[in-house]
Amino acid sequence: MRRLRVWLARWLPGPVGIDGHETWRTVAGAGAGILFAAVFSRLLAGSGPVGSWLVAPLGASAVLVFALPASPLAQPWAVIGGNTLSALAGIACAGLISDPALAAAAAVALAVLLMVQTRSLHPPGGAAALLMVLTHTTQFHFAVFPVLLNSLLLVCMGVLYNSLTGRSYPRAQLLAPGAGLQPVHGRGFSAADLDAALAHYNQVVDISRADLHALLEHAEMAAYQRKLGVLRCGEVMSRAPLTVQFGTPLKEAWDLMRDRRIKALPVVDRAMHVVGIVTNADFMRIADLDRHEGLGERLRQVLRASGLTHSEQPEVVGQIMTRQVRVASEDRLLSDLVPVFSDDGHHHIPVIDGQQKLAGMITQTDVVRALYRAGT
Structure with missing residues (x-):
């Protein structure tokens, strides 16, 4: 029963960890990003059904760009490259594989492979690949318009909006040259130790190497302050x-x-x-x-x-x-x-x-x- 309770506890959601101001900043940003991409894409399209100039996976991309602007999965190359390459993979599978179930599985698998190899891992990319199969889209230009254009417009709004609201975007994913040789301020471990730990973990971590380094610095300083309490010089x-x-x-x-x-x-x-x-x-x-x-x-x-x-x-x-x-x-x-x-x-x-x-x-x-x- 104890193991069952522990396993069931894994299903419970943890706190999001943001206050009301950040919540509304995210909400407004996601809405502005989709509106910006939709309006300009529709103007360029001139006419046609909404599905011909706006793709559904862009909504998931907006969540990442505006709610998690520091995430490696939300960076400009991940959004643009991940969505576009995945759409190309989906279009290819839709045209080459007649069985929709097999085509869907192959499209998503190929999309993940392409994103990992090109360092453009972006979860909505899997949806973009699947969408191509579900709508049986076989024209490769669809990956350029609307998928590439939608993604590019969303990223542009992400850069503008996040910068104006105090969020760094794009976010540096690597430490500055030479910074990796410096010890973390806590002195309990070095940057090389952090790299070894990440290699041992061997999973995608939804935080950049630079942000993780800074986060651990703050955590170790907080540990010192907790141990020393309010002790003054x-x-x-x-x-x-x-x-x-x-x-x-x-x-x-x-x-x-x-x-x-x-x-x-x-x-x-x-x-x-x-x-x-x-x-x-x-x-x-x-x-x-x-x-x-x-x-x-x-x-x-x-x-x-x-x-x-x-x-x-x-x-x-x-x-x-x-x-x-x-x-x-x-x-x-x-x-x-x-x-x-x-x-x-x-x-x-x-x-x-x-x-x-x-x-x-x-x-x-x-x-x-x-x-x-x-x-x-």
């Missing part, structure tokens, strides 16, 4: 951090970092506004870290004051500090900083209060500690 930061000023001698700053075993010092002015940050990497840079031999001696030379009023050698923190500093406010969600630490190479981020003054410092260790506590 001010709740986990290290308060009253050690600081230096622009004119602090390099040796004094270096000794302070060595004695306290810290890797970065915020540089502040007299009002405690952050003007820069000095790190171990800044000291290593001016000591020419790339040359390993004699590094210690070069570093000692850097730290040794020249005693001259004018010197090309940097002697104070302000001459080697990083001026462009990434800061965070006390009330910022800690989850917002996870990508900053993991992707952007930051290890220390100064935290400022409402008066833009230094209030604390957040390190990778603080974030890891907060994540650990949130998960326990």
Whole structure:
């Protein structure tokens, strides 16, 4: 009985997942698309029954173009190529196979094959192929007019209407060059892992590769926010951090970092506004870290004051500090900083209060500690 209930539950429809505004946007778009295609096709036809200038599968195409504009099945090439190639397959089968049942089966099967091979998979295409058999259409020009024209007009309205109502159409189906090499922000898996999962699934997925990538990024960020809750930077930061000023001698700053075993010092002015940050990497840079031999001696030379009023050698923190500093406010969600630490190479981020003054410092260790506590 349990298995039966589980199986029966599969028949129940899930929520569509759109609000009232999106519902009416879709309704109006589908109506506008069919009206546009019908009026122009009728004008070109001049006369004749409606079936000679408007095909029924266009209604199904309209549902996809206006209700699911991000779907790979609704993209312009899928609509135009899928409907037209399927119509050609149906016309060929209607003329070559006398038995309507066999002709119908062959037409739909051939249409699916053509659409898959040409990357134009479009469900209404199957209906277009079947329609040719049911109406015993054997003239190949019917695939051009009205099928091709109807599809082209619908796509044109889809581009215009979706763009005006805030929906991207056509929708990019592939990531930008090089984007596939970047990890998903969650760091739980990479783009290559996503490709492997899709290959293992081995079924048509009604969402583009690019949209799926973005969707998973949002899902992982939502997971971080759920685990961290409403935890703010001010709740986990290290308060009253050690600081230096622009004119602090390099040796004094270096000794302070060595004695306290810290890797970065915020540089502040007299009002405690952050003007820069000095790190171990800044000291290593001016000591020419790339040359390993004699590094210690070069570093000692850097730290040794020249005693001259004018010197090309940097002697104070302000001459080697990083001026462009990434800061965070006390009330910022800690989850917002996870990508900053993991992707952007930051290890220390100064935290400022409402008066833009230094209030604390957040390190990778603080974030890891907060994540650990949130998960326990």
